[in-house]
Amino acid sequence: MNRRHSSVLAVLGLLLGGLAVLSPSAQAATSTSITVDGSQSGRVFDGVGAISGGGGNTRLLIDYPEPQRSQLLDYLFKPGYGASLQVLKIEIGGDTNSTDGAEASHEHTQGAVDCGQGYEWWLAEQAKARNPGIKLYGLAWGAPGWVNPTANSFYTTNAITYLMDWLGCAKQHGLGIDYLGGWNERYNGGDTTAMTWYENLKSALGRNGFASTKVVAADNNWSTADDMGKNPAFKAAVDVVGVHYPCGYNSTFTHCGTIGTAQALGTPLWSSEGGSLDTSTGAGPVARAINRDYIDARMTGYLNWPIIGAVYPNLYYSSDGMSVANQPWSGHYDIGRTTWVTAQTTQFTQPGWHYIDTASNYLSGGGSFVTLKSTNNSDYSTVVETMDATAAQTADVTVSGGLSGGVVHVWATNVNSTNPSDWFVRQNDITPSGGHYSVTLQPGYVYTFSTTTPAGAKGTATSPATARLSLPYNDNFETAAASTSPKYFSDMNGAFASTACAAGRSGRCVQQMALTQPVHWTDEANKAPYTIMGDAAWTDYTVSVDAMVPQPGTVEVLGRVMRQSQNNNGLDAYHLKVSDTGAWSIVRTDQSWQTVTLKQGTATPLGTNKWHTVALTMDGTQLTARIDGVAVGTATDAVLPNGQAGIGVGGYQTAQFDNFAITGGTTPLSPVGPVISGLSGKCLNAGATRLVNITENGNPAQLGSCTGQASQSWTSANGALTHEGLCLDVTGGGTANGTKVELWECNGGANQQWQPQSDGTLKGTQSGRCLDDPNATTTDGTQLVIWDCNGGANQKWALPK
Incomplete structure (x- = not known):
């Protein structure tokens, strides 16, 4: 030219x-x-979409008030408005943890199908209402125990029946399912049992009137394509090869290679799960993946995990998705950059378009391009x-x-x-x-x-400011919630749903619905059912609930729930456990599910099918257990300074709960907000040690321009500064000048205690030195340290108020 x-x-x-x-x-x-x-x-373009599920990541969205709930849905699905997603993949709930939560099954017991459970049907209906052309895709992470009562495997005849029942529910909701998977990330190369299972699934779809639903296998790695090349029957059963993280996991997604046999199959290839990245810092890698999946691997579909971070911020992947929505009581949300890099493709294409291979490649100066x-x-x-x-x-x-x-x-x-x-x-x-x-x-x-233009105008809706969930908080469960789950409660294992009260009590109660341990996806040591709710800024309060066990077992209330480790492999929390025998204990668990018994004893037996009130009071370092209003024991512990509340069951029993209440203690609620430098006006920022902006042990405490982002939200509670369930910590308990400050699991150590001084400085209890911006630097990303207290502006910090 x-x-x-x-x-x-x-x-x-x-x-x-x-x-x-x-x-x-x-x-x-x-x-x-x-x-x-x-x-x-x-190749034919199949679309760019996202995944609701694999861990309850959409849980809080349905509890958002209007108009914010509709605004968030518009940003996800409305053509020409935001992400304009073209495919929605939803979890087929299995009553078991599948990353940041558990999703309710449609069939807790065999044959008892309830198509009203959970919130995925609601989400799919909302997506279809905004974009009738959106494609729907179902996948199971786990399943109720009856699907396989003898082994932890989904590849059974019962599972195929279970999926047919789920498709029947979809039909009841007026939803057609375009794609159906098997068992998430649990296919290993050469697994003949699984291959036969997929062949049987394909046959069952035809027999049951769902022949138009395409089978995706196996939502794991490229071994599926290898096996399809060797096994004609397996190949005939699979309509789409779904591979997870073909560009790498928690990476920059720079290279997205494939094996040759996959491209030779002639079967559509998808990145059926990608992402797992922060809603903003992960936008660049997602932009790469959407293009490079096709350039490198001829993959024609990309699905981002998750669709939205509508989970509590103390959960591991809370900042991932198209946007973040973790305060349903205030209506606050943040639309991330991932929304807009996705829109750069979805608002100018449609499934069914064709790639032009000769116009899809890498740029000489770095980057890539695709043409459709x-x-x-x-x-x-x-x-x-x-x-x-x-x-x-x-x-x-x-x-x-x-x-x-x-x-x-x-x-x-x-x-x-x-x-x-x-x-x-x-x-x-x-x-x-x-x-x-x-x-x-x-x-x-x-x-x-x-040569096309978007179908509508770019979204301009904005959210209200953040706010605390004030105390006292009460829920007698008589007012219907937006879903079968009680308002604001997020299940971590099991299924807690509204139902008629039993044992002589009228009205509505919350019951744990799963009767047996499910076929599980995660490998946590403690698989007992529990559900959490509320504001991580709560410090001193009493959590109480009426409880009834229909079978011998244990109920519990949880308080100061802080950080949950990845895939529910531990939880920082206090628990009051009470058995039908009257045995009780106050325990503290950590992020490895190690349990420390702080106090225990025996009270009058509760018995079964009888209602009792169980309460745990946390006042500073004093923890008090009460049963039916009587204090049965007190413990002292200083490890966990603040956090949410919850309820739980010791095993898979159908315990019921009513009259859940949280009342304030002797100290006021701690504020949540930025900690601001007196020198530069910049904020204390929870940095990230990896590309993914996940708050975890070892993340540095840094200086950063105040943007209102989640990484700058702190709680001042009981002498600690906490962020998303972790404490501001002097590394290694060091006391020397220049020792770095980071985030770490709260342990009650003196190196995690900070004393605000009258001159505005923050003095570490252990070291006697102050939180310091070294050399009075004003550069974003500066690592904060401790230093001899000198009253300098670089040591002065305004706490949230």
């Missing part, structure tokens, strides 16, 4: 949102020629990402093969910017000359060049 003769060069030196139209004398150093030829071949053409064989969209670029570069585009030579519309997202006004911004249109145009691409952007 002779760029000197392009009419687009009439705009000289134009720079909008990182896009520059080139002048003859102002060319970027690196150039890539892109030929968009509509006559060239490519419409089913009308005229319109096209080219999506470009420059995540790996270090300098501006040129794209020199030639359009041919019957595709439109008309105006090219341009949108851009600056992925490196934290300013929402830089995300998904329309640029000036380009008018090609003779089928040619050239542009300059800036590093760290996603661009879309398309």
